[in-house]
Amino acid sequence: MRLEGKVAIVTGAGGGIGQEITNQLAQDGATVFAWDISEKIHSQADEMNQNLDAKRVIPVQIDISDIAQMRSKVEQIVEEKGKIDILVNNAGIMQTIPFLEIDEQSWDRMLDTNLKSVFFLTQAVVKPMMDRKQGRIINISSIAGRSGRPVAAHYAASKSAVLSLTKSAALAFGEHGIRVNAICPGVIMTPMMEQINRDRARIFGKENEENVAVNEFLAKVPIKEIGYPSDVAQQVVFLCLPESSYVHGQAINVCGGYEMN
Ligand SMILES: NC(=O)c1ccc[n+]([C@@H]2O[C@H](COP(=O)([O-])OP(=O)(O)OC[C@H]3O[C@@H](n4cnc5c(N)ncnc54)[C@H](O)[C@@H]3O)[C@@H](O)[C@H]2O)c1
Numbered sequence: 001m002r003l004e005g006k007v008a009i010v011t012g013a014g015g016g017i018g019q020e021i022t023n024q025l026a027q028d029g030a031t032v033f034a035w036d037i038s039e040k041i042h043s044q045a046d047e048m049n050q051n052l053d054a055k056r057v058i059p060v061q062i063d064i065s066d067i068a069q070m071r072s073k074v075e076q077i078v079e080e081k082g083k084i085d086i087l088v089n090n091a092g093i094m095q096t097i098p099f100l101e102i103d104e105q106s107w108d109r110m111l112d113t114n115l116k117s118v119f120f121l122t123q124a125v126v127k128p129m130m131d132r133k134q135g136r137i138i139n140i141s142s143i144a145g146r147s148g149r150p151v152a153a154h155y156a157a158s159k160s161a162v163l164s165l166t167k168s169a170a171l172a173f174g175e176h177g178i179r180v181n182a183i184c185p186g187v188i189m190t191p192m193m194e195q196i197n198r199d200r201a202r203i204f205g206k207e208n209e210e211n212v213a214v215n216e217f218l219a220k221v222p223i224k225e226i227g228y229p230s231d232v233a234q235q236v237v238f239l240c241l242p243e244s245s246y247v248h249g250q251a252i253n254v255c256g257g258y259e260m261n
Pocket residue numbers: 011012013014015016017018035036037038062063064065090091092093094113140141142143144184185186187188189190191192193
């Protein structure tokens with residue numbers, strides 16, 4: 001119970017990676033406000049709580065791109081718990097669309113969900129964290145944010161910007177006791193990856209093949225293995241522990257060597 005007494009917010013807590021992050025933080029003793037746009041978050045939280053010795057996963061159905069709603073939820077948590085120790089900006093969407101076909105609506109939705117929410121949620125939690133001179137913020141970016149994606153340029157741009165935001169926040173708040181880092185997952189088996197498989201099969205005319213995206217990406221992964229949500233969640237837990245207090249403003253790749261920068 002290394003995180004006993006800690007209060008965390010995890011966004012996208014109902015998805016593949018978010019669920020596992022929520023689970024591992026709660027297993028380690030944290031109280032986790034599990035935010036997700038889907039109503040399924042309620043039944044998912046019930047399930048997670050059944051495997052814990054106390055009800056430590058608190059479901060919140062929320063659209064993180066609604067900034068006013070998000071700010072008021074943060075205020076509610078601070079009022080109720082007196083603090084926020086950990087924020088994991090994990091929620092994200094991905095759309096496979098060729099560069100020339102991305103329209104303004106897709107661009108705005110992508111950037112509102114993957115980037116604007118990260119900025120304003122960070123802004124909202126930093127104030128209570130600064131008051132107590134401690135806090136951990138972990139942003140889930142992507143290997144795509146390290147390079148680029150010809151059929152998901154808006155996604156890659158949003159994830160690159162998350163890396164920049166991570167550094168700006170680290171520079172701004174490090175001396176106030178707050179540690180800010182990012183994680184760049186590679187090929188992780190989740191509902192998002194299954195959708196990418198289907199989309200790439202459609203776009204590249206490979207409807208009869210299975211795992212089109214995973215196979216294509218795996219060819220570039222030196223260890224020839226796909227990753228699982230627990231691979232990402234373990235790094236998140238590490239970044240919440242005292243052992244990582246000298247790790248700051250960094251982006252850790254969890255990708256089996258897909259990228260080496
Ligand atoms: N799976 C991968 O291979 C991979 C690779 C690199 C980066 N990532 C990143 O990891 C994060 C989690 O991805 P995942 O694979 O678990 O995806 P996922 O689709 O399984 O889960 C995403 C979750 O975010 C929620 N969400 C979406 N929009 C929201 C909104 N507006 N408000 C609140 N919740 C919202 C969804 O309901 C879903 O539960 C994302 O930021 C993604 O970009 C994933």
